[in-house]
Amino acid sequence: MEGTLRKGGKMKISVVENVLKANDAVAxxxxxxxxxxxxxxxxxMSAPGSGKTTLLHETIATLQNDLRFAVLVGDLQTTRxxxxxxxxxxxxxxxxxGRGCHLDATQVTQGLETLDLEGLDFLIIENVGNMVCxxxxxxxxxxxxxxxxxxxxxxxxxxxxxxxxxxxVILLTKVDLLGILDFDVSRVEEDLSHINTRAPLLRIxxxxxxxxxxxxxxxxGQKVRS
Amino acid sequence: MEGTLRKGGKMKISVVENVLKANDAVAxxxxxxxxxxxxxxxxxMSAPGSGKTTLLHETIATLQNDLRFAVLVGDLQTTRxxxxxxxxxxxxxxxxxGRGCHLDATQVTQGLETLDLEGLDFLIIENVGNMVCxxxxxxxxxxxxxxxxxxxxxxxxxxxxxxxxxxxVILLTKVDLLGILDFDVSRVEEDLSHINTRAPLLRIxxxxxxxxxxxxxxxxGQKVRS
Numbered sequence: 001m002e003g004t005l006r007k008g009g010k011m012k013i014s015v016v017e018n019v020l021k022a023n024d025a026v027a028x029x030x031x032x033x034x035x036x037x038x039x040x041x042x043x044x045m046s047a048p049g050s051g052k053t054t055l056l057h058e059t060i061a062t063l064q065n066d067l068r069f070a071v072l073v074g075d076l077q078t079t080r081x082x083x084x085x086x087x088x089x090x091x092x093x094x095x096x097x098g099r100g101c102h103l104d105a106t107q108v109t110q111g112l113e114t115l116d117l118e119g120l121d122f123l124i125i126e127n128v129g130n131m132v133c134x135x136x137x138x139x140x141x142x143x144x145x146x147x148x149x150x151x152x153x154x155x156x157x158x159x160x161x162x163x164x165x166x167x168x169v170i171l172l173t174k175v176d177l178l179g180i181l182d183f184d185v186s187r188v189e190e191d192l193s194h195i196n197t198r199a200p201l202l203r204i205x206x207x208x209x210x211x212x213x214x215x216x217x218x219x220x221g222q223k224v225r226s
Numbered sequence: 227m228e229g230t231l232r233k234g235g236k237m238k239i240s241v242v243e244n245v246l247k248a249n250d251a252v253a254x255x256x257x258x259x260x261x262x263x264x265x266x267x268x269x270x271m272s273a274p275g276s277g278k279t280t281l282l283h284e285t286i287a288t289l290q291n292d293l294r295f296a297v298l299v300g301d302l303q304t305t306r307x308x309x310x311x312x313x314x315x316x317x318x319x320x321x322x323x324g325r326g327c328h329l330d331a332t333q334v335t336q337g338l339e340t341l342d343l344e345g346l347d348f349l350i351i352e353n354v355g356n357m358v359c360x361x362x363x364x365x366x367x368x369x370x371x372x373x374x375x376x377x378x379x380x381x382x383x384x385x386x387x388x389x390x391x392x393x394x395v396i397l398l399t400k401v402d403l404l405g406i407l408d409f410d411v412s413r414v415e416e417d418l419s420h421i422n423t424r425a426p427l428l429r430i431x432x433x434x435x436x437x438x439x440x441x442x443x444x445x446x447g448q449k450v451r452s
Contacts, residue, residue, distance in 0.1 A: 049378025078384050130327070132302065159301055162302070177406075
């Protein structure tokens, strides 16, 4: 057993590769199933406390008369995030990962079993709050929504490129704090210019409502069915 | 290969257990080595952007005339955090983990090779910003310092108990934002009362200096040599 580890950790690496391959196959099947139902799936990722649940609540509350949403919420423990979305006209399922630092495709498959996909426009998957591990796992989503909150600091794009590189849209949240905290948006733009020039960078505040229109328009534009 | 995964993931679990066992043995050796040199080691953990590097800078800048510090800084990429500590009278080594979501004991052993432990009072290990993975890995530290910043929200103790349960001190940072953001400190205290009644909860602000004395006193009290 010890010997296994001494061999330059090769066994560990091959297991990790197999886990990723198996995950990708399940993710592919999730995506196929969602597409067959005309559902667009978003994987929302960020550090803990960047405002994912609050943004989701505002987003669905604003759009629920026109669009049908379902949400899968990933957390280690507690159903607090799912409860925060409980008053919305949307299907919400909490997935508890225990000690798991990210959602994987199989957990999403299990989550899909709890949902009625009929007539649904969007599935939003709120991943575990973590800037590292979730980025490595395809869940079967079509789009990656990455949040970065102003209090986290303007150095995060450079420090977590695996999260920001594949982003389809980047939401700079809590911008109402830009005047209060040291945060240089041009530093984020500069870092993004090296790794992701494709994703729009939208400045939003769930508190003041700033930028919400741009985000909601982006989201509306991703709908499969017209 | 596929078959391995289908067996209820047992192989994956056994590899993870072996990795943890091997890590613990290396951590034990790190601790022994630090103790032989009279060095007290702190493992500092939190979400990204909670203020670890800023606090470290203020702490060492204030105490460096009386106490000798060394710092190991963990990050996926960049040497930005180490550079931010570059003007201090302290030994600073950056450890880049690549895609690794936490430091492990072997990386700390390698870090120790770069340091002169002679006459050192404290080794502070700034872990990768992540509330999940670092908590599972003993690095050979004596004490765990956990930061929670006000902008992250008052629900984090309940959501990340594996991080807060073994804490020796919990620093509620950016308390200058308590009047601006919704954050109920009593909710944190209530959640802590179920999992960790041992660690002091200190309210601090690197910006205003509030609570820094209590933190510095706590730290002084952890010194091995008098």
